[in-house]
Amino acid sequence: MPEVTQLTHEQHGHSMHHNGAISSDGNWIVFDYRNDDTHIGRTGTIAVLDRRTGSQFPIYQTLGQSIYGPGVGAASFNPCANQVVFIHGLLDADKEKPYDITRRTAVIVDLENKMQATYADSRDLVAPYAAGSLRGGTHSHMWSPDGKLLSFTYNDELVDPQLRVVGLMFPVKQQDFVEDRSGNVQGTYYAVIVSDVTESPQPGSDEINKAFDECWVKSSLKDGDTYCIAFQGNTVNASGETITEIFLVDVDLNLAFKDKSAVGMEGERPKVPQGIQQKRLSRSPKGLSNLRHWLRASPDGKSIYALAKDQFNKNQIVQCNTNTGELSFVSNFDFSVASPINIDASGEWITFTADNNLYVFQIHTKELLKLTERDVSEGQLVGAPLFDVGERRVLYNQFIKGKDGEFIQIKMANY
Structure with a gap:
């Protein structure tokens, strides 16, 4: 059995985000103090573990934290800098207006300037709205591979x-001014929506009523200002059933910035x-699994990986060709991915x-390695395991018994 090492021991949560929890140089692991995935609103600390020394320290803490907010969590490193983005609830959070899916933003902290957070997206509740602003809540932020978006x-x-x-x-050099009032936020990034949804999709059409759990895809377009995102979209088939399919959208930043009416x-x-349009990539009888997961793209952009149910209702790994949209199973486990x-x-x-238990799976050879042996004395594995930087190691979260609960x-496992 591969070697397993526990990296943290403090009597609080150490929740890693599903992406980007490890710095590009491999020296830092970022996490929040959540001990429950649903408790961002009552969590007030983002911290890092220095793998060279084993020490850890907060890089950001909220002021006036309560069970109602503001709340922070889900932190990710920029792949090109020691810079961290995470969710931040609104500063006016209280019992009447608690942390919520529509009341949160992205903030960025540089490790060189701990405790100094910069808002990314602007939030403007007063019409006419500032161009590039939003008026709800952003979530599950993921850096583009070049660290720019x-x-x-x-x-x-x-x-x-x-x-x-x-x-x-x-980021833009000058963001439109947002009025200083409760619920508003002045950011430094220009935000746009790139998925088109409708409340009641036409059965059998490509319309969707939810776009979610995306990933960046290496674009086949040569324009350096064009980026590609794949996301999951809930369609409705001719029988009225919800089917989750994969969609792609190429985003030209010049068009995104040009249309102020958006x-x-x-x-x-x-x-x-205007000028930005999503396209449906996959067309399958059953669609993707309803287990919460994020799409993952191959480094060359030719394939997107996801989860789907097999004939025995087990979650298996599927591969989608980004050129043809063909969706095929690449795993045939006798268990269900969890x-x-x-x-x-x-x-x-x-x-x-x-x-x-923790596993790694070789896509082309189908080699499956089991990295842990289930121990009834240890608690549940939670969240998404992550590959280490430059090493054959996987980091993961697990509940471990301590003196206070x-x-x-x-934890970390080699393979």
Whole structure:
């Protein structure tokens, strides 16, 4: 059995985000103090572990933290800098207006300037809205591979808050001014929505009522200002069943910035900028699994990996060709994958958990390695395991018993 090492032991949670929890040089691991995935609103600390010394320290703490907010969590390193992005609830959070899916933003902290957070997306509740601003909550932020952009999922606070969409944001030299008032935020990034959703999709059409859990894809286009995102979209088939398929959208930043009307008017949700259009990639009888997971792209952009149910209702790994949209099973496990997946930098290995054990799977040879042996004395594995930087190691979260209870700790397994 491969060697397993426990990296943290403190009597609080050490929750890693599903992506980017390890710095590009491998020296730092970022986490938040959550001991429950649903408790971002009551969590006030983002911290890092220095792997060279074993020490850890906060890089950001909220002021006036309560069970109602503001709350922080889900932190990710920029792949090109020691810079961390994470969710931050609104500063006016209270019992009447607690942390919520429509009341949060992205903030960025540089390790060289700990405790100094910069808002990324602007939030403007006063029409006419500032171009490039939003008026709801961004979530699950993911850096583009070049570290220049952030993708996110979004729920609007004022119009159709249940309709989740996908967007991206990019830094601009001068952001439009947002009035200083409760609920508003002045950011430094320009945000746009890139997925088109409708409350009632036409059965049998390519319309969707939810866009979510995306990934960046290496674009086949030569324009350096064009980026590609794949996301999951809920369609409705001819029988009225919800089928989750894979969609792609190429985003030209020049078009995104040019269409100032995309911010929307009072009574409207933010719109997709003119000239940007999503396309349906996969067309399958059953679609993707309903287990919460994020799409993962191969480094060359030719394949997207996800989870789907087999004939025995087990979660298996599927591969989608980004040119043809063909969706095929690449695994045939006798168990069901139980967690989100991640792919390593070579594009050869995928990691996941199942039956409270950690696994890695070689995509092309079908080699399956079990990295842990389930121990009834240890607690549940949670979240998405992540590949280490430059090493054949996987980091993961697990509940471990301590003197004050069970806490989410960070562990590491070699393969």
